[in-house]
Amino acid sequence: MLKQIDAETLRLWLEEKRPVTIIDVRNEEDRAQWSIPGSLHINAYEALKASQRSALSDAILPIGQPIVTVCNAGKMSERAAEELASRGFEVLSLAGGMTAWSLSWNTAEVALTYARVIQIRRAGKGCLSYLISSHEEAIVIDASLPPDVYRSIAESRNLRIRYVIDTHIHADHVSRSRQLADAVGAELLLPPQSRVRFAYRPLAAHEVIAIGTAKLEAIPTPGHTMESTAFLLDGEGLFTGDTLFTSSVGRPDLHADPAQALTRASFLYASVQQLLALGPGVHIFPGHTSKPPPFDGVPVSERLDVVAGRLQNWMVSEEAFVKRILAHIPSTPPNYERIVALNESEELPIGDLTELEAGANRCAVG
Template identity: 50%
Template sequence: MKLKKTIAVTELRALLENKIPVQILDVRPKEEREEWIIPGSIFVDVYDQLKSGEKDLFSEALIPKNTPVITVCAAGKTSLIAMEQLRKNGIEAYSLDGGMRAWTSAWNTATTVDRLGTTIMQIRRTGKGCLSYLLESKGEVIVIDASLDAAVYSTIANKKNWKIKYVIDTHIHADHFSRGKELAEISGASLYLPKQRAIAYPFNPIQDGTMLRFGDAVLEAIHTPGHTHESYSYSVNDESLFTGDTLFTEGVGRPDLKATKEIAKEKASLLYQSLKKIMSLKDTLNIYPGHTSNPVPFDELLISKKLQEIKHKVAVLQLNEDGFVASLLKKIPETPPNYEAIVQLNLKGEANGVDLIELEAGANRCAIS
């Protein structure tokens, strides 16, 4: 039987999830590796040599002979050359189809149960850093910030015989196309979105104090503008707070997207007030952010911290309003690519004919720490 040459993102994802040993070999240029990696991958600095046709580049590399090797580059071409060379050395090797561009759709999960028995499943888009949540009580589910294929969420729910009752977003996203609308459609759930006039399709509006009940659990909306005007945080059972891009475990949201300096200042000030509101909640709240700035390992460990811990750790939270605003405006990170196009798609609610892998490529840059 002839071995296939490539492995799909879905296949590699499943191998990593099931803890099947593979060695991922990154052959991209070093600068690209500094942007984003596949957790657990090793780096061999051979990109230029591979491109220039040099042979036998891996005979000296320390690659385990008894574990299959997956070669990775940016788009899945140079990794094919690396795969062929490894096979010549007698190593079982495959090239990741579509490379790191395609890897942005890979995901893994981490799960916990709160004191009321509510399941909190964090679904992590490891190739990009977006975090979405599937919350379940007595078989009823709320999904927050669906950023992966709608089928990922509906399949998880169906397998467990759960019914998705509500689909909600924390805000209008600028780094990924929201799959919330599609998920609500395919699962027969009600779509709730922050109240605003920008979105062109029908939805149920969320306002400060809106409550959504699922099973024995209750989710309450808290308006926390700043990152965007329509940003909300969601408190569940007074025990967990889903903060979207307002508060992260290591930093706070960025207030600048689509804003002049004046508006960015105003939004930073709004963010300060919103964070003050969050800081006044109880210290034991578990904070679940909408993003992480690092690739998420397949370790099943939740990305979450107690509010108290974040208060101490994130230095800008100790500043007064003027200090906070000045500090944020100084540290605003590079604007993410394609954010305007992504916002437009989210306002329209459909992405037919759009290459989402291309559009959503690249790490998120939502946080300021």
């Protein structure tokens, strides 16, 4: 009988630091897109597909700990598991493969003066969402995981989620902010725009939201999208969405024609300059990371002076920035138009969204 492991159980194993050997049997191209941190790669996909019985015969594997085989959707990993099981290994196939893994997550925490920041990292996509808490109150920014993830984190710490915020209308993942706000009775706050067709409270420029003794200021940062907004927490933490990352900036071209992309790139230059001027010691908390974050508890964050140093060749002048950014636009992510349509729709998205969202993150330029 073939044994499987579901994505949530494997997630818990990694969180608990249980010894496990993860073998990724996908081809080079798929592996290069994204992978489970710490996994081994054996390019056995074609051999497994051709039902070659010794597809993994060269593999030297540790004994005494379980092996989990992984592929795109959980079919070839079953064949790999069968082969390794026949050689006496204790082996499980990841049910649903990397598609199922795309909803996996882990956390990292930072204590600031008035608030605690929990960075909730969607391992598959590199999407970073945040639960900011102060005195039993909490705000969630850019929810990208099912509402129960945020609800269980809040409940385990006796926190009430009062507000749910999106930094902008996302194109890489289906926002779960509406569902989360509904599920926990929180207020949904969004940057003002006429894109979405559902009810929300628009955030005024420089509006300050109080949470416990902490204060979060909305700072308009058009560029990646025109409604993009960053949030400054007590002058210490800066939630930048997809405007500014730890060593790159957001792409200005999605859902835009070339003329709009040019305009947005100009806006982005001014927005990035504005953020970089907020103070060298401010820590940025971006909306994405280019690689799936490992289960290491280390936050994806950087001081603004370090970020400024990394971007100094970009920020020479607006003209140079625009020229450079438009020359470095990465390929368009799959399904983004359908994802944007869902994020703007009056209807709540239903069903399994992981197939739509699967794949690497391509929000950054640089």
